[in-house]
Structures are given as structure tokens and as C-alpha cells.
Amino acid sequence: MTQRQAYPSLVLRAQGLACGRGGLPLADDMSFAVHGGTCLLLRGPNGTGKTTLLLTLAGIVAPLGGFFALEGADPEAGPLLHYCGHRNAVKPRLSVEENLGFWAGVNGATGERIDDALDRVGLGELATLDAGYLSAGQSRRLALARLLVTRRPLWLLDEPTAALDTEGHQLVTELIDEHLNAGGIAIAATHDPITLPDPARMETLALGKAA
Numbered sequence: 001m002t003q004r005q006a007y008p009s010l011v012l013r014a015q016g017l018a019c020g021r022g023g024l025p026l027a028d029d030m031s032f033a034v035h036g037g038t039c040l041l042l043r044g045p046n047g048t049g050k051t052t053l054l055l056t057l058a059g060i061v062a063p064l065g066g067f068f069a070l071e072g073a074d075p076e077a078g079p080l081l082h083y084c085g086h087r088n089a090v091k092p093r094l095s096v097e098e099n100l101g102f103w104a105g106v107n108g109a110t111g112e113r114i115d116d117a118l119d120r121v122g123l124g125e126l127a128t129l130d131a132g133y134l135s136a137g138q139s140r141r142l143a144l145a146r147l148l149v150t151r152r153p154l155w156l157l158d159e160p161t162a163a164l165d166t167e168g169h170q171l172v173t174e175l176i177d178e179h180l181n182a183g184g185i186a187i188a189a190t191h192d193p194i195t196l197p198d199p200a201r202m203e204t205l206a207l208g209k210a211a
Ligand SMILES: Nc1ncnc2c1ncn2[C@@H]1O[C@H](COP(=O)(O)OP(=O)(O)OP(=O)(O)O)[C@@H](O)[C@H]1O
Pocket: 021, 022, 023, 024, 026, 044, 045, 046, 047, 048, 049, 050, 051, 052, 053, 189
């Protein structure tokens, strides 16, 4: 399902943002404005704070300084973001479709139907399989399907292509592109190349000295 301009005009703005973990400062003085329809790629060597920045933007880790806000969002619209972390949060004793149904129940079934979302990520034929039997890449695809069953304008993606094959990399590109087409924002930490059809829709924030 491609939804054009499903979201209002949004800007994720950060000013002088500093983040860190356990008292360890990792990145500071970050200022950026990511507009709806744009993907910000977080680049940099291991341990330079990409995950920490995503956790900060998700409201899970407190910033060490500065400020950020998602401007233009409807405060009545409920939760505004998806955080798709390293871990896939797959429950092994539930089937693939039950896992996705669980998340649609928790987050709200405001997006694609369960079966459509599973088809989209290539898991349609595995819907009734216990999710514990999924391969690493299949588990990642199930985690990505969560983005589809609940519509939220801000996607925070940590290594979204991890464990995915070539086709899976293309799937991630397509999902991000469709999200941007709908006016959404994606922030993705990745060591892999992600090339959208329109390069003007991509910006990069480099963390760490060798980024
Ligand atoms: N609770 C903690 N206390 C101290 N240091 C921590 C804590 N949690 C994480 N760290 C450190 O903070 C840094 C966090 O790195 P983070 O996971 O944000 O990096 P990253 O850029 O996402 O790395 P990668 O590319 O490996 O995914 C690491 O050096 C890690 O060891």
C-alpha cells in the first residue's frame, strides 16, 4: 500500500543535541532539520553513538544536552514513532502472524492488514509457522513488518538491513522510499549502502572521526 502524503508536514529538528550512555559522552553539538519525505542516514564506526542517538530520539535515553522536537505533528494523533532496534522482539512460541497481530494490537492496527504486511516482507507463506523457527533474515523481515501494520510518521531504524539478503536490502530501500512518499521521516543507522531512487531525499550525519 502506497499512501501519498499520509502525514502532515513534519520536521524533526535538533539543536546542539548531545547524547551518551552511562555517563559516557558520545556525540555532541548535533544540529539538523529532517523534513518529511527525507531520510537521514547515521554513519560512523562502531561505538560512535549511532544507536545511542536513535535511542535518544526515541525518548529511551535522556539527552546530555541540547534539544530536539518533531515539529508539525498532531499531538492528538498518538505515538509518533517506530523504533526498530537491533533486536527483533520476536516471540518464538507465537506464530509469525500472531507476532505481528500482537504488535498491531499494542501499537494500533492503523496500517496494512497482517496478511498484506507479511506478503510485503516475503513471509506470507510462513504466516502460521512458530516464529522461533525463522532464520535471522526472516526474523528481521518480521520486525520490519511491524512498521507497516501501524502507521507512524517517524521511523528510527537501527541497522535495518542486518541479516538480510540482496532482495531484503532492496525491500528496505522500497519500504523507506514509500514511507518518504507518504511524507514520513526515516532516521537509519547503517553500515550498508542505502540508495533511494531520489538521492535528494537522503542526508547523512557522520558520527565519529573516521565517519
Ligand atoms: N551503559 C553504558 N555505560 C557505558 N558505556 C556504554 C553503555 N552502553 C553503551 N555504552 C558504550 O557506548 C557506546 C555506544 O555505542 P552505540 O551502540 O551508540 O554505537 P554505534 O555507533 O551504534 O555502534 P555500532 O556501529 O557498533 O552499532 C559503545 O562504546 C558502548 O560500549
